[in-house]
Amino acid sequence: MATFKDFRNNVKPNWCPGCGDFSVQAAIQRASANVGLEPEQLAVISGIGCSGRISGYIQSYGFHGIHGRSLPIAQGVKMANRDLTVIASGGDGDGFAIGMGHTIHAMKRNIDITYIVMDNQIYGLTKGQTSPTSAEGFTTKSTPSGSVESPLSIMEMALATGCGFVAQGFSTDLKDLVSLIEQGINHKGFSFINVFSPCVTFNKVNTYDWFKEHLVNLNEIVGYDTSNRGMAMQTIIEHNGLVKGLIYKDDKKKSYQEAAHGYSDKPLTGTDLKLPEEKFNELVAEFM
Amino acid sequence: MKGGIWMRDQLSWKVGGQQGEGIDSTGEIFAIAMNRLGYYLYGYRHFSSRIKGGHTNNKIRVSTNEVRSVSDDLDILIAFDQETIDLNSHELHDNGIIIADSKFKPEKADETGASLYVVPFTEIAADLGTSLMKNMVAIGATTGALGLDxxxxxxxxxxxxxxxxxKVVEKNMEAIRQGAAYFKKESGGQIENLKLNEADGRRRMFMIGNDAIALGALSAGVRFMPAYPITPASEIMEYLIKKLPDFGGTVIQTEDEIAAATMAIGSNYAGVRALTASAGPGLSLMMESIGLSGITETPLVIVDTQRGGPSTGLPTKQEQSDLMAVIYGTHGDIPKIVMAPSTVEEAFYDTIQAFNLAEEYQCPVILLSDLQLSLGKQTVEPLDYNKIEIRRGKLDLQQEIPARGDKSYFKRYEVTEDGISPRVIPGMVNGIHHVTGVEHDETGKPSESPSNRQSQMDKRLRKLSNLKFDTPVHKKAPHEEADLLIIGYVSTRGGIEEAIPRLENEGLKVNHAQIRLIHPFPSEELRPLVESARKVAIVEHNGTGQLANLVKMNVGHAEKIHHILKYNGNPFLPKEIHNKCKELF
Structure with missing residues (x-):
């Protein structure tokens, strides 16, 4: 059986020293081993940006696509081969700006993949512009007088889409993050894990210390019920989205694969492509 | 072309009225019945981008021989409103007839010499129980005019x-009978010159180009289709959502065309043939994905059913103006194949071929159709099961990949002589590699090194230098030296084929080339035909002569190339091609 070391490759990440993304990389490697995967059974599909490079830093099949489109590529992979474990991954700009349409619809569609966002409230690779999750007043190269837009409340949005697994992690809490990713992979349906992953170079506001000070651990809220969507929504609003842990989980919701009429319970990769002649003749006769 | 043999071997019939009042189904029922009798049909619908209201018509050509074009004129016009008469009478020849519903007190349009017969379509139908059956009464009147049983x-x-x-069957049959009887009484017996020769009685397929593409996709082993609805492509996804579940597959209606194209890339990367289809606006959104397919060498097949552009343009009308966009669209240099079937039969076989080529050459393939080919409903000669061939190139799902001890990646982008690298799919043991839209080395790891860039670019760009493509140009070139070479692509074939005998009757020697492989351009195939012709006429549905410019660029001889363009939304009629060609001499 593979260990987390088997999911390490020999590529040195080009992230800045201290980048939050290193922990996310390690957490995916550990969670993959913990759920019993072999490297070839995992496909990591990523977007564009610093965090998008992650698919190249894990010993597994990996596809680094185009900006904002990791989710549709990942859904295509999963539809083709339902036996693969598929993780889509990227940053807040990738998933909540250019790719937001896909994010909402992937949650709504509920194909059984795990989506991990490394949220640092800034555009890092383009060297410091505002992001959809940047706070109001946040000063960046593209908002020199401070951002006048309010940040998106991603967790409220995820709950509103009907997403059946919503969680939020913090990149220094490796153990918790590994557990959230394991739960996400094991969840039957779309699972969404937003990870606060500080950018040490361009974001001098939302630092490790800042998150440590502000994040509320849901495990410490007495009576918090992860199956109660209303409570989840209220808690997020109360804490301005700054919570960590499993926020909401719906175990009854059917995944797209389970719900789609006629969809094969075996990977489509094994199909014989040639139509049998009788079947072809039947199809032709329908046009006569 | 009045009277005589022409009249007896074929007939042109049109039904018109307000959109949403059963005009399509009237045409459909008439056409299916005629198809069953063994006639060849060609149907073209005129419709608007709205659900109800607005003039719509369905023009159907019935013939004892193969037909692939809208007819020049009209023999019978069935009118459910005055607008139909006013808008369409100019197509009727003097021996033609209008059969109109008495309900709207029809009046002949001034310019027509055709005769008007008034039949109470709505009244007869209402007396039988529901005015909805007025279309069956109209079909009945048609059978009366044609002397059909x-x-x-x-x-x-x-x-x-x-x-x-x-009961419902009987009522509808009664509506047909009464329509026929009323017409016979009104016209004093059948109208002799409209009587058709008997057809051969053979049952043939009757389908639109989109049906053939969808059936081709199924026959190619497609098991997944992510797509976003758009005119005139939606029938492809609508057919496949009905059929794919029988094969374990499915259609996903995506949030947009970017998702459709990238989802298809994901599926093809994972080893399952996936199709997506769209029209101009969707193709514009897919451009970045096409580049991704190119640089990652992931097979991708996109059907583009061209319609009037730019922007939303003329969404329900014929045009062929996406040519430059599909060849050159997407930034950067990539290998790409653009195919252009010119008949419904070719649309079927070419769709299968598109998937084979996409896998063999590991590149995007765009299958260009147009509204006329995609939606024109016609009789199709039998499709041959034995011609269905599946080829997957260098993808070997059964192979055992040797282990590499050092965690090095599989060389998915190995530099090879033919430029095509070995391909594996996720899940295969020892096949792990990386795929990226960033320039990469042989294992898929990002690399900006100039020498690597050079070798990977060269590798990709040489892939198509040995492209094997069956019949890149459909040629009918009986003359060694021709007065005129007519070149077209996609659905103009039928109109050109009808114009040629007329030009030849007038003493011109005419060759014909319908280009089926648009990119890489078949210059060597075309050059001798261009060189041996005095003049070249390029017939296409756009305003700038996109195909003509391609020919000039690739073959040369700009001095003898003439543009015959139509971009008002309607398909070329044979007589228009005939007249424009004649003007060149």
């Missing part, structure tokens, strides 16, 4: 209404 429609009526019970 109404019972020949019974089989079709049973198929369509059988589910609603015996």
């Amino acid at each position: 109404v019972n020949q429609f019974e089989e079709v009526v049973k198929e369509i209404f059988g589910r609603k019970g015996e």
Whole structure:
């Protein structure tokens, strides 16, 4: 059986020293081993940006696509081969700006993949512009007088889409993050894990210390019920989205694969492509 | 072209009225019944981008021989409103007839010499129980005019209404009978010159180009289709959502065309043939994905059913103006194949071919159709099961990949002589590698090194230098030295084929080339034909002569190339091609 070391490759990440993304990389490697995967059974599909490079830093099949489109590529992979474990991954700009349409619809569609966002409230690779999750007043190269837009409340949005697994992690809490990713992979349906992953170079506001000070651990809220969507929504609003842990989980919701009429319970990769002649003749006769 | 043999071997019929009042189904029932009798049909719908209201018509050509074009004129016009008469009478020749519903007190349009017969379509139908059956009365009147036996429609009526019970079938048959009887009485017996020669009685397929593409996709082993609805492509996804579940597959209606193209890339990367289809606006959104397919060498097949552009343009009208966009669209240099079937039969075989080529050359393939080919409904010669061939190139799902001890990646982008690298899919043991839209080395790891860039670019760009493509140009070139070479692509073939005998009758030697492989451009195939012609006419549906410019660029001889363009939304009529060609001499 593979260990987390088997999911390490020999590529040195080009992230800045201290980048939050290193922990996310390690957490995916550990969670993959913990759920019993072999490297070839995992496909990591990523977007564009610093965090998008992650698919190249894990010993597994990996596809680094185009900006904002990791989710549709990942859904295509999963539809083709339902036996693969598929993780889509990227940053807040990738998933909540250019790719937001896909994010909402992937949650709504509920194909059984795990989506991990490394949220640092800034555009890092383009060297410091505002992001959809940047706070109001946040000063960046593209908002020199401070951002006048309010940040998106991603967790409220995820709950509103009907997403059946919503969680939020913090990149220094490796153990918790590994557990959230394991739960996400094991969840039957779309699972969404937003990870606060500080950018040490361009974001001098939302630092490790800042998150440590502000994040509320849901495990410490007495009576918090992860199956109660209303409570989840209220808690997020109360804490301005700054919570960590499993926020909401719906175990009854059917995944797209389970719900789609006629969809094969075996990977489509094994199909014989040639139509049998009788079947072809039947199809032709329908046009006569 | 009045009277004589022409009249007896073929007939042109049109039904018109307000959109949403059953005009399509009237045409459909008439056409299916005629198809069953063994006639060849060609149907073209005029419709608007709205659900109800607005003039719509369905023009159907019936012939004892193969037809692939809208006819020049009209023999019978069935009118459910005055607008239909006003808008379409100019197509009627002097021996033609209008059969109109008495309900709207029809009046002949001034310019027509055709005769008007008034039949109470709505009244007869209402007396039988529901005015909805007025279209069946109209079909009945048609059978009266053509001297057809109404019972020949019974089989079709049973198929369509059988589910609603015996009574409904009988009522509809009665509507046809009464329509026929009323017309015969009104016209004092059948109109002799409209009587058709008997057809051969063979049953043939009757389908639109989109049906053939969808059936081709199924036959190619497609098991997944992510797509976003758009005119005139939606029928492809609508067919496949009905059929794919029988094969374990499915269609996903995506949030947009970017998702459709990238999802298809994901599926093809994972080893399952996936199709997506769209029209101009969707293709514009897919451009970045096409580049991704190119640089990651992931097979991708996109059908582009061209319609009037730019922007939303003329969404329900014929045009061929995406040519430059599909060849050159997407930033950067990539290998790409653009195919252009010119008949419904070719649309079927070419769709299968598109998937084979996409896998063999590991590149995007765009199958160009146009609204006329995609939606024109016509009789199709039998499709040959034995011609269905599946080729997957260098993808070997059974191979055992040797282990590499050092965690090095599989060389998915190995530099090879033919430029095509070995391909594996996720899940295969020892096949792990990386795929990226960033320039990469042989294992897929990002690399900006100039020498690597050079070798990977060269590798990709040489892949198509040995492209094997069956019949890149459909040629009908009987003359060694021709006065005129006519070149077209996609659905203009039918109109060109009808114009040629007329030009030859007038003493011109005419060759014909319909280009089926648009990119890489078949310059060597075309050059001798261009060189041996005095003049070249390039017939296409756009305003700038996109195909003509391609020919000039690739073959040269700009001095003898003439543009014959039409971009008002309607398909070329044979007589228009005939006249424009004649003007060149």
